Amino acid sequence: MSFKLNTLTRTMLCALAGVLAVARAGADPIIGGTTTFTTAPGIESLYSSLNISASLIPPASGNLQSDPQTLILPITGGDTTTELDHSGGVMLQAAGQIVDIANVVIHISGFDANKVTADLSSHGVTENLAVADISGSNTLIADPSFVAQIRAAGGPDLTGTTLATFKSQPELAPTATPEPGQMGLISAGLLAFTAVKMGQKLRNRVRVA
Numbered sequence: 001m002s003f004k005l006n007t008l009t010r011t012m013l014c015a016l017a018g019v020l021a022v023a024r025a026g027a028d029p030i031i032g033g034t035t036t037f038t039t040a041p042g043i044e045s046l047y048s049s050l051n052i053s054a055s056l057i058p059p060a061s062g063n064l065q066s067d068p069q070t071l072i073l074p075i076t077g078g079d080t081t082t083e084l085d086h087s088g089g090v091m092l093q094a095a096g097q098i099v100d101i102a103n104v105v106i107h108i109s110g111f112d113a114n115k116v117t118a119d120l121s122s123h124g125v126t127e128n129l130a131v132a133d134i135s136g137s138n139t140l141i142a143d144p145s146f147v148a149q150i151r152a153a154g155g156p157d158l159t160g161t162t163l164a165t166f167k168s169q170p171e172l173a174p175t176a177t178p179e180p181g182q183m184g185l186i187s188a189g190l191l192a193f194t195a196v197k198m199g200q201k202l203r204n205r206v207r208v209a
Contacts, residue, residue, distance in 0.1 A: 027079035027081040028079055030079055032074070032171035035084065035106065036072050037062075037165070038165050040068065040162040044065075052093065052156075056091075057091055057102055059088045060074075060087075071090055071164075073086035078105075080108075081109060083105050083106060083108055083109075084108070085103075089118065097122065101118050101120055103118055104118045104131070114134040115131075116133075117129065117130050122149070130143040130145050131145075140163045140165065142160065
């Protein structure tokens with residue numbers, strides 16, 4: 001009987017640990033914050049030499065006249081396991097051509113994992129494509145799709161170019177309270193565990209007597 005009680009105790013502990021792990025395993029929603037993009041050294045000089053000008057698309061902020069340039073985009077949604085969504089963007093102009101880059105998404109997992117996608121708009125046509133590949137922890141390398149779009153708009157060939165680094169500072173949603181069903185299961189596990197331990201103590205007292 002003592003062996004059965006010990007087995008039951010271990011079983012209840014494992015079940016309780018599993019419930020608690022499930023309660024913690026969900027992705028944490030992101031409700032705000034910002035991501036700061038800092039261009040690689042020389043990018044601003046390259047743009048200037050090719051007569052490419054850049055301007056902010058609100059609500060983006062930053063400094064596009066410095067070297068390196070900085071672009072700060074508000075985070076509008078996503079979560080800690082899939083993606084970070086942003087508002088605002090940047091407009092590039094070259095040789096009479098205009099390309100708007102907006103709706104920037106940093107992909108953490110899924111089909112576009114380790115990529116940054118955005119909507120590129122030019123001549124009234126908008127296309128969502130990969131702008132950069134994430135190399136290492138926070139370095140952005142020009143994606144071939146983006147390279148083709150920039151060249152088509154009169155820009156330089158950015159093949160293999162390090163575009164920028166980035167730093168995200170997301171604001172997480174308040175920690176959610178476990179649902180009633182989870183609370184009931186956790187409580188049941190604790191009660192069962194307590195009952196088993198009390199039964200063990202009573203049996204030990206009987207044996208001593």
